[in-house]
Each structure stands twice: as C-alpha cells, then as structure tokens.
Amino acid sequence: MATISDVAKLAGLSVSTVSRVINNSPHVSSKKRNLVKAAMTELGYVPRPAARQLRGSKTNTIAVTIPRIVNPFFAYLVDAIERVLDEQGYSTLIVQTFGRPEEEVTALNLLKNQQVDGVILCSIENSWAVIGAYQKYGKIVLVNEYLKEKDVPVIRSNQYKGFYMATSFLYDQGYRKIAYATGRKNIVITERGEDFDSDRFAGFQDSLNEHQLRFNRQWLFTGAHTFEDGRKILQQILTLNVRPDVLIAGSDEVAMGVVQEAERCKIDVPSAIGVLGVDDQPMSANLKIPLSTVQQPVKRMGQAAAEVMLKQISGTETSTETVFELKVIKRASA
Incomplete structure (x- = not known):
C-alpha cells in the first residue's frame, strides 16, 4: 500500500508539501498541487482521515464543484450557496472541474476522506454509478443538474x-x-x-x-x-x-x-x-x-441547494426534488 512518503518521492517534493496539499492548505502553488494529485492518482494513494475526523466530528466545510468560476452563471450560483452556508458557520471549498471527470472525483474524495461534510455538485462530469458510490461517505446534493436517480436531493429548473x-x-x-x-x-x-x-x-x-x-x-x-x-x-x-x-x-x-x-x-x-x-x-x-x-432563478437555486445540504447534515428529512420555473425575457436581440 502506498504511503505519503511514496507520493512525495514520485512527485519530487517534500512530505510536508504533500501533507499541505492533502489538507487543502492555500500556501501551495498550483504546479506543486498538480504534481501531488498526479502522484496520488498513479499510486492509488488515499490519505487516511485525521484522528479528529475518525471520531466523527464535523469539518463545517462544504465542497462545491463547478466547471468554470469565470462563467457568470456559476459565479452567481456559488455566491448564493456560500452566503447561506456562511450564515450558518460553514466554509465553502470551491473545486473547478474544467469539465474533467477526474477533478469531480477529487472533490468526492474529500468527502470520502472526511475533509468536508458534504459536496454540492453544480455540474455532473461522471455517471451516477461513480457519483452514487460516494453517498455512503457523506451528503451529496445536485443543483442545476439532475439524473434519473432520485435517491439524492436535486435542485433544478424546468x-x-x-x-x-x-x-x-x-x-x-x-x-x-x-x-x-x-x-x-x-x-x-x-x-x-x-x-x-x-x-x-x-x-x-x-x-x-x-x-x-x-x-x-x-x-x-x-x-x-x-x-x-x-x-x-x-x-x-x-x-x-x-x-x-x-x-x-x-x-x-x-x-x-x-x-x-x-x-x-x-x-x-x-x-x-x-x-x-x-x-x-x-x-x-x-x-x-x-x-x-x-x-x-440562479439565486433561489443556490440558496435552496445550501439549505437542503444543511438539513441533510442535521438529519432533517428533505424533499427529493425542488423544481423552479424558467421565464423568457424579451429584449432587442430576438
């Protein structure tokens, strides 16, 4: 079984740097972070949860996946999500997938490793066979996306x-x-x-x-x-x-x-x-x-997604699906 030392050796970095990447420290360059991720993937290395997490305590952090933060729709969606979470004392960890399935799995592995309490997926890059397997590790909510499976809360528009x-x-x-x-x-x-x-x-x-x-x-x-x-x-x-x-x-x-x-x-x-x-x-x-x-209704969708996630974490029963209506706005271009 691979160790953190094996990851450091393959990445050509120190064990402390690898540790900082695993713990999502902001003080690591994107180049080094990518080297560590590549080494972990190649070796099949999965970090063990911290002792605190093994005892079952919460992280008060929610991961949110989006394809591109520069897309204004997702920027406003994340803003709405983060405002609700912040009011309840939660931090938000943004994961840009750039449309790559492996980056979505990286976010889901944060849940598996008990580094976050839940994951809100704003864009789906993998099949439900991949995503659904992570439900046993924590809470997952879909917003702005949906699949035929109904055993996960979905916030969407019609x-x-x-x-x-x-x-x-x-x-x-x-x-x-x-x-x-x-x-x-x-x-x-x-x-x-x-x-x-x-x-x-x-x-x-x-x-x-x-x-x-x-x-x-x-x-x-x-x-x-x-x-x-x-x-x-x-x-x-x-x-x-x-x-x-x-x-x-x-x-x-x-x-x-x-x-x-x-x-x-x-x-x-x-x-x-x-x-x-x-x-x-x-x-x-x-x-x-x-x-x-x-x-x-991007703001309402983001707020609803955050609220459903918080209810899930607290053990409160929530509806399986929330559907908002769309509206055509007539202006000069058509």
Missing part, C-alpha cells in the same frame, strides 16, 4: 418547459429557421425529467414539431461554453448554404460572443440573425443590443 417556451417565443417573433447551441459534446435523448441537456433539447424539438418546423442538423452547435465559442459559431453559420435566422445560444456568455461577432461582421441583429441567450446574467440587459434570454 429545462423542458423553459426551452419549449423559448422556441415558441422565437416562432411568435417570426423566426422559422432556428439553430441550437449546447455546451455538451453530444445530446442523448432520454425520457423527460431524466437528464438536463436531454430535457432542453426535447423542449426545443417538441416546440418545433408543434409549429411544423424542420430542424437542420447543420444548425446544431456543440461544445459551446465561452464568448469565443459564440464568435466561432457565427463564423460557422456564415459558411452554410442554408443559414438559420435565429440561434438559441445555450448561455448568455455564448450569445454575447455571437452578437459581438455579428457587429464586427456588420451583420444586423436581430433582422439578419436573432440571438437568444440563457441565464439572464446582469450584464445581458446592458449590452449595446440588449440580450433576449431565458431567465434562470
């Missing part, structure tokens, strides 16, 4: 209904060729209520079908997360023989990139191409061309 309404709104605005962007690499259709991205796309498709609109596969854009991704999407649209007349951008961040690139290319928004974002970030209303968007 993605199906929101995207159905968004697509119908665009139809009512006169658009007929509607493009769709998502952050996922692919979309797998499941039964409604089982998967975040599947629900979004199903709402979109059902509205198209109801209005007898045809969806062109060339109008599906995947892996879109950032402002720069939005700019690239517009450039791809300009190469198409048959162009969409509006885009559901998947996030306000992506939508803003599309709008700015359209402005740079002297393409009029919304007459040449309309753009609909998702989230209703505060800056969306203050752009040169204010952004039409699907408003998500």
Whole structure:
C-alpha cells in the first residue's frame, strides 16, 4: 500500500508539501498541487482521515464543484450557496472541474476522506454509478443538474418547459429557421425529467414539431461554453448554404460572443440573425443590443441547494426534488 512518503518521492517534493496539499492548505502553488494529485492518482494513494475526523466530528466545510468560476452563471450560483452556508458557520471549498471527470472525483474524495461534510455538485462530469458510490461517505446534493436517480436531493429548473417556451417565443417573433447551441459534446435523448441537456433539447424539438418546423442538423452547435465559442459559431453559420435566422445560444456568455461577432461582421441583429441567450446574467440587459434570454432563478437555486445540504447534515428529512420555473425575457436581440 502506498504511503505519503511514496507520493512525495514520485512527485519530487517534500512530505510536508504533500501533507499541505492533502489538507487543502492555500500556501501551495498550483504546479506543486498538480504534481501531488498526479502522484496520488498513479499510486492509488488515499490519505487516511485525521484522528479528529475518525471520531466523527464535523469539518463545517462544504465542497462545491463547478466547471468554470469565470462563467457568470456559476459565479452567481456559488455566491448564493456560500452566503447561506456562511450564515450558518460553514466554509465553502470551491473545486473547478474544467469539465474533467477526474477533478469531480477529487472533490468526492474529500468527502470520502472526511475533509468536508458534504459536496454540492453544480455540474455532473461522471455517471451516477461513480457519483452514487460516494453517498455512503457523506451528503451529496445536485443543483442545476439532475439524473434519473432520485435517491439524492436535486435542485433544478424546468429545462423542458423553459426551452419549449423559448422556441415558441422565437416562432411568435417570426423566426422559422432556428439553430441550437449546447455546451455538451453530444445530446442523448432520454425520457423527460431524466437528464438536463436531454430535457432542453426535447423542449426545443417538441416546440418545433408543434409549429411544423424542420430542424437542420447543420444548425446544431456543440461544445459551446465561452464568448469565443459564440464568435466561432457565427463564423460557422456564415459558411452554410442554408443559414438559420435565429440561434438559441445555450448561455448568455455564448450569445454575447455571437452578437459581438455579428457587429464586427456588420451583420444586423436581430433582422439578419436573432440571438437568444440563457441565464439572464446582469450584464445581458446592458449590452449595446440588449440580450433576449431565458431567465434562470440562479439565486433561489443556490440558496435552496445550501439549505437542503444543511438539513441533510442535521438529519432533517428533505424533499427529493425542488423544481423552479424558467421565464423568457424579451429584449432587442430576438
């Protein structure tokens, strides 16, 4: 069985440095932290919980996983979570996964090693077979994500209904060729209520079908997360023989990139191409061309996730699922 000394030797660092990484000390460079994590993974090393933790005392710390802290949606979500936890004397440990499954496992291992009392997952990178195995070590809450398994508290919004309404709104605005962007690499259709991205796309498709609109596969854009991704999407649209007349951008961040690139290319928004974002970030209303968007109740979702986590820790029974409704906000971009 590997020891902390083995980890230090493989990483080329001192045992004290490895110890600081294991105990989440802030005084370690990201380079050294990554070396230690890589060595632990290679050796299969799992740190033993401190004696205090073995006695069953709480850490009063909750880990929160997000893909990217620079995404305003997740920044506001974490802010809402952290404010509730702070009021109750809890600290928050933010883990950015960058969309990598192994980083999510790193956060879950904090629970396994009793370094945190619970984990709030704001974005899922692993299957439930992986995530669910950690429930025996402590409390897990999902927010802004959901899977078909119902044995874990879920705080989510009604993605199906929101995207159905968004697509119908665009139809009512006169658009007929509607493009769709998502952050996922692919979309797998499941039964409604089982998967975040599947629900979004199903709402979109059902509205198209109801209005007898045809969806062109060339109008599906995947892996879109950032402002720069939005700019690239517009450039791809300009190469198409048959162009969409509006885009559901998947996030306000992506939508803003599309709008700015359209402005740079002297393409009029919304007459040449309309753009609909998702989230209703505060800056969306203050752009040169204010952004039409699907408003998500991010503050209420974050507060609810923190409150459910605290109830779980205290042993209070909680509801399995809390669902918030979305709202279409009409502005100038569509």
